Structures are given as C-alpha cells and as structure tokens.
Amino acid sequence: MMISDEEKQKIKAEIVDKINSVLEKNGESFRMDRVNVLNRSDSVKFMGNYRVYDRKNYNAVSSEINTFLKQYGDVDIKSKKIRDSGMKFTTVSFSFEL
Template identity: 75%
Template sequence: MEDDIIISSEEKEKIKVEIVEKINSVLEENDESFRLDRVNVLNKNDTVKFMGNYRVYDRRKYDSISREINSFLKQYGDVEIKSKKIRDSGMKFTAVSFNFEL
C-alpha cells in the first residue's frame, strides 16, 4: 500500500458535511420528508470507513433519487450500497444504506 494516508479530522468532517448536504438536497428537491442527520465514521488501522443511511418514501422517485445520490457517492471511490423495501406500521419506504472506505 502506498504511504499510509491518514485522513485528518478536518477532512473527515468536510466529507461528512458534503455527504449530508448533498443527500438532503436531493431528497428535498424530490419532496421527500426524510433528512439525513449525520454520517458515521469508523477509524480502522489503515482506512476510514464512512457509513450512512436514508429513506425514500415515494417509490416512483426512488430510481432517480438513488441514481443521483449514488453517482455523487462514487466520487469517493468504491461504495457499497444496499436498499430494501420496508413496510412499517402502515408506512412504506425504501431504506438505503451506504458505506465506503478511504
């Protein structure tokens, strides 16, 4: 592995804020009520893992929302994205979780 690049706290914060702002702006543009409040960070020996999740309530808009968010997240490298349809006490939504390591 090339020189161990440790991401500074400032850089981690900047990435977390970028992700929250971008995901929330996409959700807002599509009249979704859910807002992402934070991205979690897991510091590992040689990488930093960023993790988060959001919900999409309007299934008709899911594809376009996820396409836009996924293409944004991919700028950080290899992103693992999982989604599943959920029905919870009458509410239907798609829960999406993502993570990537830098």
C-alpha cells in the same frame, strides 16, 4: 495516509448536504442527520443511510445520490423495501473506505 479530522468532517458534511438536497428536490420528507465514521488502522470507513418514501422518486433519488457517492471510490450500497406500521419506504445504506 490517514485522513485528518478536518477532512473527515468536510466529507461527512458534503454527504449530508448532498443527500438532503436531492431528497428535498424530489419532495421527500426524510432528512439525513449524520454520517458515521469508523476509524481503522489503515483506513477510514464512512457509513450512512437514508429513506425514500415515494417509490416513484426512488430511481431518480438513488441514481443521483449513487453517482455523487461514487466520487469517493468503491461504494457499497444496499437498499431494502420496508413496510413499518402502515408506512412504506425504501431504506438505503451505503459505506465506503478511504
């Protein structure tokens, strides 16, 4: 069963809203603007990423977001610490297929 475009838009909006509300609640400045969708012949893959600047917030932020994302099933989550021109942050990418 393929997901309708309406359902895809709803899922994308849910993810962006939830991730941004968790980031905001934890005083993070980064906001996620979109989730990418890859339409495959037998499934739809959702992919996105966000940043956490304050390392002290990372566990709380990622724990809440990961719990939320897992409602969509098996989620692949990768995080990487980045140091970019003096700024330090952790970038988190996720993807799952429906």
